Amino acid sequence: MSHTYDVVIVGGGPAGIASAIEAKALGLTKVLMIEKGENHSQTIRKFYKDSKRVDKDYKGIVVELKGSVDFEDGTKESTLDYFDALLDNENIDTLFNLEVEKITKEKDVFRVTTSNVDYVAKNVIIAIGTMGKPNKPDYKTPSSLRDKVNFNINKSSEGEDVLVVGGGNSAIEYAIDLAQTNNVTLAYRKEKFTRVNDTNKKMLYEYSAEYGLEIKMNTDITSLEDENERPKVHFNDESYTVYDRVIYAIGGTAPVDFLKSSGVTFDENEKAILDKNFESETKGLYLAGDIAVRKGGSIAFALSHAYHIIAHITK
Numbered sequence: 001m002s003h004t005y006d007v008v009i010v011g012g013g014p015a016g017i018a019s020a021i022e023a024k025a026l027g028l029t030k031v032l033m034i035e036k037g038e039n040h041s042q043t044i045r046k047f048y049k050d051s052k053r054v055d056k057d058y059k060g061i062v063v064e065l066k067g068s069v070d071f072e073d074g075t076k077e078s079t080l081d082y083f084d085a086l087l088d089n090e091n092i093d094t095l096f097n098l099e100v101e102k103i104t105k106e107k108d109v110f111r112v113t114t115s116n117v118d119y120v121a122k123n124v125i126i127a128i129g130t131m132g133k134p135n136k137p138d139y140k141t142p143s144s145l146r147d148k149v150n151f152n153i154n155k156s157s158e159g160e161d162v163l164v165v166g167g168g169n170s171a172i173e174y175a176i177d178l179a180q181t182n183n184v185t186l187a188y189r190k191e192k193f194t195r196v197n198d199t200n201k202k203m204l205y206e207y208s209a210e211y212g213l214e215i216k217m218n219t220d221i222t223s224l225e226d227e228n229e230r231p232k233v234h235f236n237d238e239s240y241t242v243y244d245r246v247i248y249a250i251g252g253t254a255p256v257d258f259l260k261s262s263g264v265t266f267d268e269n270e271k272a273i274l275d276k277n278f279e280s281e282t283k284g285l286y287l288a289g290d291i292a293v294r295k296g297g298s299i300a301f302a303l304s305h306a307y308h309i310i311a312h313i314t315k
């Protein structure tokens, strides 16, 4: 059994990193973290704009942190640096560029199958987040527009007519960030913003006044068309506008098939069945971070899940 890990952690975002750190702190020695990206924290790297403010009490929700991983307000860069330092200082055994494809329980252990090698573990923590699969609209995006229809702002450049779709903090932060150098419209299907923190809300209205950021509430998109390689967007009031770029920030979805085939069971609302320690009905198989909550996750929640799971494993 010398190659049997105490815990294999799938995913190297905040929940995965904190699980590895807490595991070491609470005395587990054989700990392995597997991350499919070329570096840790792919959601922060790909979906946060540069210099983004990172709030610990995200959306105003205060999470009391226990355990070894502390976390404070900062920026995208300071947050990534912090997680870098944690992984380096604690010498966490990590494999990058490796995707976990399947988890199978075999008697008392788990076989964790990757594209390369299988790993055997007594416990597995799935901490894969939901942003590997960003939510997409129901209508079709013409394939010719793939470059102009995005799920983060990385491809944007200055002087574009941009439509940002969504009503959460991510959508508002994207709109605010682009508004100084672009002609930005924010479209949200509801009549009010309900999931947005006060700072973002205040900045949105300031930017609307100062930079002409247009806010379209009660607005749904019905279809997208290619008009000379630019997205022509049809709205539910039968109007349309042609933009240079459309950016969707409408959250992400749990890869339910992966979870089900790994032994996670779901209730009638397609919500993973977990106990108070975030353990699934397959004993020894845990979910941490965004994947455990599906909606309304945060870095602090991810850290808190990690602590509770490891405390339960080591009890």
Ligand SMILES: Cc1cc2nc3c(=O)[nH]c(=O)nc-3n(C[C@H](O)[C@H](O)[C@H](O)COP(=O)(O)OP(=O)(O)OC[C@H]3O[C@@H](n4cnc5c(N)ncnc54)[C@H](O)[C@@H]3O)c2cc1C
Pocket (backbone or CB within 6 Å): 010, 011, 012, 013, 014, 015, 016, 034, 035, 036, 037, 040, 041, 042, 043, 044, 047, 048, 049, 053, 054, 055, 056, 057, 058, 098, 099, 100, 101, 127, 128, 129, 130, 131, 132, 169, 170, 288, 289, 290, 291, 297, 298, 299, 300, 302
């Ligand atoms: C634009 C935006 C802004 C945000 N701002 C804030 C903020 O200010 N404050 C805050 O607290 N929260 C913020 N959040 C939320 C926060 O980023 C998440 O709650 C947090 O990243 C969740 O951590 P996680 O470890 O559960 O998942 P993730 O951070 O999504 O990490 C999951 C990791 O698993 C990897 N992975 C996925 N599948 C596999 C696989 N099969 N095999 C191996 N690896 C895999 C991924 O590559 C990824 O690195 C924001 C989110 C977004 C999108």
